[in-house]
Structures are given as C-alpha cells and as structure tokens.
Amino acid sequence: MTEPLTIDSSCTACGACLLTCPEHALRPARHRPWVLADACTSCGECVEICPADAITMRDERAV
Numbered sequence: 318m319t320e321p322l323t324i325d326s327s328c329t330a331c332g333a334c335l336l337t338c339p340e341h342a343l344r345p346a347r348h349r350p351w352v353l354a355d356a357c358t359s360c361g362e363c364v365e366i367c368p369a370d371a372i373t374m375r376d377e378r379a380v
Contacts, residue, residue, distance in 0.1 A: 322352060333363075337366040
C-alpha cells in the first residue's frame with residue numbers, strides 16, 4: 318500500500334498530529350512520526366494542525 322501522506326524533514330516531532338488523528342494512524346518516532354497506511358483515512362486533520370507545514374497529502378490523481 319502506498320503512503321497516503323508524507324512527513325518531510327521540516328517536522329519538529331511536536332506531536333500535534335499524533336493527538337489530532339481520529340484514526341490513530343500516526344505513531345511517534347525519533348525524528349518524525351510514521352504513518353500506519355492501513356489506518357489512515359486521508360481526512361487531512363494532521364495536515365491542518367501541523368505548525369511546521371511538514372505533512373502533505375498524497376495526490377491520488379498523480380498515480
């Protein structure tokens with residue numbers, strides 16, 4: 318399964334996305350969270366809350 322979103326190196330690992338995700342599809346990791354692709358519904362809550370604008374939704378049209 319392809320990752321539904323990407324978290325780039327501007328992530329500060331603040332944890333806001335972890336707290337916001339209604340599906341708990343993000344897990345803490347050393348430098349930035351990792352995504353549980355099977356659990357992510359692409360709702361975009363994490364994108365909206367990220368203070369560093371480090372999260373980007375994958376463009377399904379580009380497939």
